[in-house]
Amino acid sequence: MADLQDDIPRTTEAGEGDDLPDDPFPDDPFPDVPFPEAAPRSADEALERAHALLTAHPVADGYSGLPWALRRLPWCDLERGEAALATDVPRLREGRVGALFWSLHLPEEPGGDRVVTATLEQVDQARSVIDGHPEGLRLVRTAGQIIDARNHGRVAVLLGPAHAGALGGSLGVLRMLRALGLRVLTLTGTDWAGAAGLTRFGEEVVGEMNRLGVLADVSGASQATVERAVALSRTPVLCTRSAARALRPHPANLPDELLAALGEAKGLCMVPLTAEQTGPTVRDVADHLDHVRDVAGPECVGLSGTYGSGATHPRGLADTSRYPHLIAELLRRGWSEAELALLTWGNVQRVVRSADFGARLTQHRGEGARARTTEPDA
Template sequence: MADLQDDLHSTAEVGGLDRPVALPATAPQRHAEEEPAVSPDVLERAHTLLAEHPVADGYTGLPWALRHLPWYDLELGESALDTDVPRLRAGHVGALFWSLHLPEGLAGDRAVGATLDQIDLVKTVVRAHPEGLRLAYSAGQITDARYCGRIAVLLGPAGAPALGDSLGILRALRGLGLRFLTLTGTSWASGTGLTRFGEEVVREMNRLGVLPDLSGASDATVRRAFAVSKAPVVFVRSAARSLRPHPANLPDDVLTELGAAHGLCLVPLTAEQTGPSVADVADHLDHVRALAGPECVGLSGTYDTGAAHPRGLADTSCYPRLVAELLDRGWPESDIALLTWGNVQRVLRNADFTARAAQSRREPSAAKISELDS
């Protein structure tokens, strides 16, 4: 276990999404100037809108970040982090997905154990902050937490190595609350796409209500997951590649296909993937909305991952500044309500509906990787 702890503390996050990527010299720099002042009226309008339609933030790195702190109090406030309860409330965050991603290269029993350790940590943190946080496992429970004045905490995404190539472990993780699984980093979801076992994993995810996360997945895996999954696919941390050539960002044809499949692209608030300013982030949101549709775009703060964030979006209190930018651009309030809250609710409800239908048709899969991919 000591060796495992060394791995957890010293290794970069899975998939390379947070590692610096050398961008071409022609990368867009249109908004490198200082951010313009926000109209107080527009900012007040943003706060009012978010009070009614809070943010469902698709990704936080808190489980990793908290491991490095000898002591913390998220209720009081924690200056060593980008996230705490006061800043979540200031940013009108109503739900937060806690990443269970593993260090790159961790696999097998060590990956399974590390994932269980993180789930235990998340649940311990929530129990220690009952006035601010509440675990939620469904769209309905997210809404219940909001009406009780709590911020809903959801588990996921986890990395595919967390399964240890076992569908039984997938079922166990779903029983513990997992909602997203990232299809990268395994032999059955690789650069060559999904193997037969990988396809069976996706079918079993559909049966359980675990949503496929395709951020950072190969083009072949993305295409096959679109074809196999009966539930929406989600890109938990992806923006528009035509605006910023990051490998985890999506080309326009995939964004268009995502809209046709009624999936969801959660745009990360990181300088590396979206650019150095609030306006750059808004450009990506405009682009995804135009190609995939307003029902298929959401937000992924990606705070506490070690990533740099655009000016004006330094921590989880800053969402009103981004919403004010969108209001200035003429976004209808109905589209912003989908962006912040409604679209995440939709894909969770759709996944649960798909799961109920699948459970009436098929038993839990007994497939083994040794039988399908030999």
């Protein structure tokens, strides 16, 4: 098979090791590309510069609905390309995507113990798909493995976010999901993470997530839950699908005060490429990215494709091959190379590495698992 670094023809558009380092946050291993800071003079120049920048600093996409979308297909070959999907390996390469978070969410969350079973089935399917496409995809568990996958020409896949209900009220299930590769859990929609915020058990869940290196996702959570999770967590908190409520009053979008608090805590707001949350055009998405950067800071903003989730995407951003066009728009707006490198790759790498380091530090100190296994009222 040809080298995976070779160019792959355009498809039709569908609409570090793991040892604890001395420095827990080393510099990005990919070399900087010296771009002039002046805005590009033409659309072609902007797109050329976007491609070059993304070659050095690829996209780490914060939310992919691919596992659920694949359930509709009796068979797939993601390495050759799938016209029925918005995500496949050729389009990931064309879009310069280096890492993906694969959502384990379910369109309709089943009740009771069934949600645990359904989530485990999602994990099983995701791992089977990755195993079936070894030339293009690689399951990763740590920030170091993300870098290694990138260096070997593979797209790194991280499992999560999963719904909080997937725990079934049990810290033991959380530990088992982490053993299977889970990296992100969404804190919403349960008795212990609801409108009133986190209960005592919810706080124990966050503590155990920190110990295990599982990142907290608060997209769609109540303001009380967001505020408490940000204050309580010893590692950065994510919003895997949140834009600016000041620009578009969607319930999953964040008001400026929460964006500022997230930025102060070195968390990460990953702006979704959906018409419902950000607007119908590339410029609308760029407006949200501008706003989050200005309110929370350039270290608090990331990208969330949400491809495969059933969402409608802005014109010009129909699939994962289109990321360079969004970056070109940001270049025309005067975003610097340093800011774009953080947006596409650096911020996700920092957050995952921070969770890895925090988990190893906790284990090094000999802090054991939480004594309570199951929620008292479960």
